[in-house]
Amino acid sequence: xxxxxxxxxxxxxxxxxxxxxxxxxxxxxxxxxxxxxxxxxxxxxxxxxxxxxxxxxxxxxxxxxxxxxxxxxxxxxxxxxxxxxxxxxxxxxxxxxxxxxxxxxxxxxxxxx
Amino acid sequence: xxxxxxxxxxxxxxxxxxxxxxxxxxxxxxxxxxxxxxxxxxxxxxxxxxxxxxxxxxxxxxxxxxxxxxxxxxxxxxxxxxxxxxxxxxxxxxxxxxxxxxxxxxxxxxxx
Numbered sequence: 001x002x003x004x005x006x007x008x009x010x011x012x013x014x015x016x017x018x019x020x021x022x023x024x025x026x027x028x029x030x031x032x033x034x035x036x037x038x039x040x041x042x043x044x045x046x047x048x049x050x051x052x053x054x055x056x057x058x059x060x061x062x063x064x065x066x067x068x069x070x071x072x073x074x075x076x077x078x079x080x081x082x083x084x085x086x087x088x089x090x091x092x093x094x095x096x097x098x099x100x101x102x103x104x105x106x107x108x109x110x111x112x113x
Numbered sequence: 114x115x116x117x118x119x120x121x122x123x124x125x126x127x128x129x130x131x132x133x134x135x136x137x138x139x140x141x142x143x144x145x146x147x148x149x150x151x152x153x154x155x156x157x158x159x160x161x162x163x164x165x166x167x168x169x170x171x172x173x174x175x176x177x178x179x180x181x182x183x184x185x186x187x188x189x190x191x192x193x194x195x196x197x198x199x200x201x202x203x204x205x206x207x208x209x210x211x212x213x214x215x216x217x218x219x220x221x222x223x224x225x
Contacts, residue, residue: 031211042119042202042218043157048211056211059114090156097211099145099164104156 002027004105006091012111013081021076021108023091031094032074033058033102034066036087043090049074050097081112115140117205119216127224132193134219136203137185143205146179146186151200151218160201161188193223 004025013019025032033048035058045058049068063085065077074093078085089108094100116139126132138146144165149157163170163177163186170177174193179186190197203216 033211033213035215040122040217043204043215045213045215048213050211058212059214098206099162101147101159101162102213104158106156 006105025093029093
């Protein structure tokens, strides 16, 4: 089954404790992206990757890191999480940028205390 | 950079009525405008999209119109049904880069 998976689905952590949210897709998609969803603000793009070893900042990259060492995986790293990073995070992938449907993962609800 | 404004933030209609959601964008280089639907507790899913060389696109009860001169595009849902209740997001991108900018979302409620 074609899908985008994220882990963990739920996470409660404390300020400053490094964490990684994994994202994996099995559709051989070149493009992957991370979004955060907050009430009233819609979906905001954090980082995206056009292909392996190619990443770029979205609209809200501060406090986040990403890497794309393999085509299927695109982990999101929070080196020193803060309470303002409490949010619902979605990973997405598509065949390419632009005129392509993005397929979203199930989401990761993160709470930083 | 691109900015997308979406209105209204909430919309309540009676079953069978039509619903219209409007978005404006700022970057004239944007040429791809998808709409995503997010049901409660679920992930966003693409429902329809339009490219800048097209003025209107229809898919059954859903249609999207684009006015490039005014930089706005709209989602039209006819004969609404309770299962249309969800949050709808518009978005814009320029197809060259990887940025996809979303609007703030519209919570549509269809009352039976």
